[in-house]
Amino acid sequence: MPHEVDQSFLALPSRALADAALARARALGATHADFRLERVRSASWRLRDARPAGASDSTDLGYAVRVVHGGAWGFASGVDLTMDAAAKVASQAVAMAKVIAAAGSDELVELADEPSHGERTWVSAYDVDPFSVPDEEKAALLAEWSGRLLGAEGVAHVDASLMAVHENKFYADTAGTVTTQQRVRVHPQFTAVAVDGTTGEFDSMRTIAPPVGRGWEYLTGTGWDWDAELEQIPGLLAEKMRAPSVEAGAYDLVVDPSNLWLTIHESIGHATELDRALGYEAAYAGTSFATFDQLGKLAYGSPVMNVTGDRTAEHGLATIGYDDEGVEAQSWDLVKDGTLVGYQLDRRIAKLTGLGRSNGCAFADSPGHVPVQRMANVSLQPDPGGLSTEDLIGGVERGIYVVGDRSWSIDMQRYNFQFTGQRFFRIENGRLAGQLRDVAYQATTTDFWGSMEKVGGPQTYVLGGAFNCGKAQPGQVAAVSHGCPSALFRGVNILNTTQEAGR
Structure with a gap:
């Protein structure tokens, strides 16, 4: 089923902030202004030999105002989600444009026409938000798959990682376009390492599954055959260790x-x-x-x-x-x-x-x-x-x-x-x-x-x-x-x- 934009993002005062910022930019003479409020959550989980080796989870929330004033760009950003602060950020963007314009340039900033799209909402194609899956479940799957590789003959070490991003964006401009968007993406990766105990020679083999604009379903059966790839890697790595060097x-x-x-x-x-x-x-x-x-x-x-x-x-x-x-x-x-x-x-x-x-x-x-x-x-x-x-x-x-x-x-x-x-x-x-x-x-x-x-x-x-x-x-x-x-x-x-x- 198609997803809807998170209610927690929709509850933010995006429209009021945009109205305050764009109104101030217009009043100060900007020929174009746009407002963008974003919330970007990024996380990663890393395992070494099926044991946790590190994790991170951070959220970036704020907004930006960009203007064209006097033929020059101006830009400023903020994190205070109040109307007065948004208007102040717009004033700072205009002030920056004035400084740039006063410095002189042979090239004035002009933008190609784009029709007003009114109010639009867009959500990327995914089934399960990876951030809705408990961290313990994600770590357990990474550990299980790492264990499969470690249990194979010739595999000495295994590195596993998973990166996930959930991105929300609200945009409004003085032409009348207002968009609300949500994107999800994931990148799982496994690397098996072989070491020759006699010679000390080593090499590695990494999964070729690409990062995708999907959710947790990518690791549980949609879009890639993980069982087949994990099964193949040890044999391919062993063959690689024995392989001759190429003749140029x-x-x-x-x-x-x-x-x-x-x-x-x-x-x-x-x-x-x-x-x-x-x-x-x-x-x-x-x-x-x-x-x-x-x-x-x-x-x-x-x-x-x-x-x-x-x-x-x-x-x-x-x-x-x-x-x-x-x-x-x-x-x-x-x-x-x-x-x-x-x-x-x-x-x-x-x-x-x-x-x-x-x-x-x-x-x-x-x-x-x-x-x-x-x-x-x-x-x-x-x-x-x-x-x-x-x-x-x-x-x-x-x-x-x-x-x-x-x-x-x-x-x-x-x-x-x-x-x-x-x-x-x-x-x-x-x-x-x-x-x-x-x-x-x-x-x-x-x-x-x-x-x-x-x-x-x-x-x-x-x-x-x-x-x-x-x-x-x-x-x-x-x-x-x-x-x-x-x-x-x-x-x-x-x-x-x-x-x-x-x-």
Whole structure:
């Protein structure tokens, strides 16, 4: 059954605070003002060898007022939930805008038009709020599953963790949009470690279950087969410990969605944030090689490459009803038939570049932070009649099948990169022929995506992602998903990581 917004959040004086703040901003001459009240509860539980190793549970509650005054931004936030305090915060936001305007700028802040949506409510798709489940029950399940892994031959240690977030947001602006939203997300993770007592050599194997916009049901039977994955890990880890080191060279790759999502995030997701491409943003991930003058021209990849930005995907970590500028969630093309055709936008960048309406990418991670342009669910689309993963592997004579993400490195233009993974399987004559170790694939963004010969069908599509995408100064963190099918790449450069480390 669809959930309703928590009564405890609805009981807060959101509307009265917004009315006081927006009225003050108008009276002081703001041409635009928005008010945002948020309550974000975040918790984590950690176990080491089936024993509790740490836990946290915190709630951030407050509100923010952002204005455009004299062609400049102003922003202020507060925690005092009274009308006088909200009006004072609005006055502080206007005062900040006046200081910025007086300092002079060649560029006035203007926002792309967005229709007033009136009053709207949106709740993400989940069944059981993880915070409604007793902590003892959560810890018991993590311990039970850790015990399964610890009881398997060859497993020396097990790390387990669960992160959960329950986010409520009320938004109102001077154009008349008023939204109330609620999102829930969870991220369970288990890592098994093997140690060779004779040589001291060790390695690990982590679950590939992605974080999701779901609730506690994700751990109890909806969305992932945990029993199957936990059963497989000890054997896969034992095989990995015995596996030979890879011989560096060019290989065909079949990349599983559990690995490919991260390559999408780093080489497409960040590169198509238009504030980066324009040079307005460089924190954490640098700028972008996919500059604005290449829109409609850049051959980003092969003709089978179709990538969308999407704020509407069910269970997506970046899925919303409305962004933090009152823009309704949308889905749009970023790469079409291999060509760059779009970017991720907020209202200021959309107006500045003449691209029309924002596609809803403004987001702040807390009531104390200003909204910035953030990543949507950026996803590689499957071929409607595409092959299975097994059939993609069957088309490779000499190659590697890549599963699970691990480490990565990419330059500040999102162009030169290398990625490792959790599991690498040698492909010989269309069949898997055992695991390999010390593997990393290396390429430039356009060469890699240009080498993509086939994408799998919808049956191979998985929505991966992360809770911890960083951006901005002061730093903000956002959760984002990236869907993709399995995909076949030809002639990709493979590095041996032990040889590289020794150079």
